[in-house]
Amino acid sequence: MGLISRGFTGRRREGAEDLPPGQYLTHDFPVLAAGPTQRVPTDDWKFTITTETGARHEWDWAAFTALPRDEVTVDLHCVTRWSKLHTDWEGVSLDTLLADVETSAHYALVESYGGYTTNLPLEDLTDGQAWVAFRYDGEDLDPEHGGPARLLVPHLYLWKSAKWVRGITLSDHDEPGFWESVGYHNYGDPWREQRYWE
Amino acid sequence: MTDDPHGETHLDGNAAAGTLAELFTFDVTVAVGRCAGCGRVSTVADTRSYLDGPGMVVRCTGCDSVLLRVVSSPERTWLDLRGLAYLEVDHVTEG
Amino acid sequence: MSWRVARVSGLRDETPSARTLVLDVEDWPGHVAGQHVDIRLTAADGYTATRSYSIASAPDVERVEVTVERLDDGEVSPYLTRDVIVGDQLEVRGPIGGWFVWRPEEEAPVQLVGGGSGFVPLMSMVRTHAARSSSAPVRLVYSVRAPDAVLYAGELARPPGHVQVTYAYTRAVPEGWPDRPRRVDAELLAAATWPADRRPRSYVCGPTGFVEAVADLLVAAGHDPRTVRTERFGPTGGTR
Numbered sequence A: 001m002g003l004i005s006r007g008f009t010g011r012r013r014e015g016a017e018d019l020p021p022g023q024y025l026t027h028d029f030p031v032l033a034a035g036p037t038q039r040v041p042t043d044d045w046k047f048t049i050t051t052e053t054g055a056r057h058e059w060d061w062a063a064f065t066a067l068p069r070d071e072v073t074v075d076l077h078c079v080t081r082w083s084k085l086h087t088d089w090e091g092v093s094l095d096t097l098l099a100d101v102e103t104s105a106h107y108a109l110v111e112s113y114g115g116y117t118t119n120l121p122l123e124d125l126t127d128g129q130a131w132v133a134f135r136y137d138g139e140d141l142d143p144e145h146g147g148p149a150r151l152l153v154p155h156l157y158l159w160k161s162a163k164w165v166r167g168i169t170l171s172d173h174d175e176p177g178f179w180e181s182v183g184y185h186n187y188g189d190p191w192r193e194q195r196y197w198e
Numbered sequence B: 001m002t003d004d005p006h007g008e009t010h011l012d013g014n015a016a017a018g019t020l021a022e023l024f025t026f027d028v029t030v031a032v033g034r035c036a037g038c039g040r041v042s043t044v045a046d047t048r049s050y051l052d053g054p055g056m057v058v059r060c061t062g063c064d065s066v067l068l069r070v071v072s073s074p075e076r077t078w079l080d081l082r083g084l085a086y087l088e089v090d091h092v093t094e095g
Numbered sequence C: 001m002s003w004r005v006a007r008v009s010g011l012r013d014e015t016p017s018a019r020t021l022v023l024d025v026e027d028w029p030g031h032v033a034g035q036h037v038d039i040r041l042t043a044a045d046g047y048t049a050t051r052s053y054s055i056a057s058a059p060d061v062e063r064v065e066v067t068v069e070r071l072d073d074g075e076v077s078p079y080l081t082r083d084v085i086v087g088d089q090l091e092v093r094g095p096i097g098g099w100f101v102w103r104p105e106e107e108a109p110v111q112l113v114g115g116g117s118g119f120v121p122l123m124s125m126v127r128t129h130a131a132r133s134s135s136a137p138v139r140l141v142y143s144v145r146a147p148d149a150v151l152y153a154g155e156l157a158r159p160p161g162h163v164q165v166t167y168a169y170t171r172a173v174p175e176g177w178p179d180r181p182r183r184v185d186a187e188l189l190a191a192a193t194w195p196a197d198r199r200p201r202s203y204v205c206g207p208t209g210f211v212e213a214v215a216d217l218l219v220a221a222g223h224d225p226r227t228v229r230t231e232r233f234g235p236t237g238g239t240r
């Protein structure tokens, strides 16, 4: 540990019960940027699921927003150590999007407008664990927070909840994404504090 | 969140120099690099860096593709340079 | 490059919201005008926060000055501008950056355009220019929100020879000022900076939006983009 700075406490780090290890509570919604904010008009927006056989399932904005949607309240845990509790989202469950998709793949690579990628096991996207979310706190999702639509996988660290999501490719092999290929944990479970490569 | 009206948060490659100085014995920001994406040749300082995410990302000013990434844990640092076709470093002259 | 211990040997309030810290740094290797340092603070529980600050002073042995503008909701700047007292120790890494620098050997005309606390590294250039009696002609444009936010106002009131200072007040102007509050625009730059055919070296520093706008205006006015060096100030946080 470095030299201690007299009287320095840092941003008030509010602990809370039920927070994953090493996390502290925040009440605002920090924006973390790894690149320029993408501004994708909903007229141009498309979301595509591609299977291991190359079959494609595509939605434009009208078709996507016509799907049944869920309202969910979830906790967010960012690997930069802030957690935000009880956030309200509206989105389409991946169970709905995957309903007609024929696949036996085990892995998903999520891709975003702007080139960001993140990977996770397909089973982490199903059974009511993940959404393509397009409304936050009663309003359309801001581009800064990933609008028009972002992935929401709240049981994993927030870098898995790709902003500006444009598609998911299903595959038999696992391909590390943007952060997973340079030090961040391949799975990223906040409760097991899986931050970095082991 | 920033109050930058342009809504962009990038800085220059220069802002990344402190972290990079822990990894290299020379000042990487004055080294000249070629973007593997569009071929633009520039000093590493003359780029866009994003420092407030989970790691540090330096992008090409020409095409926005990623030139380098740095992630640090308490124990170690990972560096990904695959977006740079090459880096050209002047030898330090005395004086 | 590793962290060095710096002892705070002096404090100076520059404006109601900005303070200069004089740091005596162990084994300081010296710096070039325009470079910055990273300052790391560590809490008793091991939590750390690191931020970048430009060096405001001219090169000197074992001593550097930084000027910090307080952001009220900030994590580090309120500590540095309010809590630090003379005798405290801080950790410093630097000097950093060999790109946004001006060396007194250079003779080309110099054009400095700073916005807000982005003026700090430009002041290091002005001070280096004076300390080394450089004959390079300097034109300086300082964009600042109000008269009481001007850093180093006393020193700038008597600028060193060869340095011409123009202020652009963005929100409030001094009494009797002939102009309204305004942002740096093409017209102001045309009047207050070197024409492109003098082939000046330009240094532009400030918030990202300001730097982008000014650099674009300079290039539009015919300056070679390779002669326009920029430094964007912005969030340098990231906690690890």
Ligand SMILES: Cc1cc2nc3c(=O)[nH]c(=O)nc-3n(C[C@H](O)[C@H](O)[C@H](O)COP(=O)(O)OP(=O)(O)OC[C@H]3O[C@@H](n4cnc5c(N)ncnc54)[C@H](O)[C@@H]3O)c2cc1C
Residues within 6 Å of the ligand: B001, B002, B003, B004, B011, B014, B015, C036, C051, C052, C053, C054, C055, C066, C067, C068, C069, C070, C071, C073, C074, C075, C076, C077, C078, C117, C120, C121, C207, C231, C232, C233, C234, C235, C236, C237
């Ligand atoms: C190369 C470089 C040199 C710098 N030199 C100086 C200097 O000489 N003097 C100086 O005062 N600052 C300088 N800065 C900015 C400095 O590093 C910090 O970002 C600033 O002091 C705020 O830190 P903080 O911890 O108080 O705020 P944080 O806790 O990091 O941020 C608080 C809030 O303010 C926003 N914010 C942070 N920084 C800025 C900013 N600069 N402008 C607008 N909004 C911001 C954040 O997004 C956040 O919402 C420099 C930055 C860089 C990259």
Ligand SMILES: [Zn+2]
Residues within 6 Å of the ligand: B035, B036, B037, B038, B039, B040, B060, B061, B062, B063, B064, B065
């Ligand atoms: Zn490029």
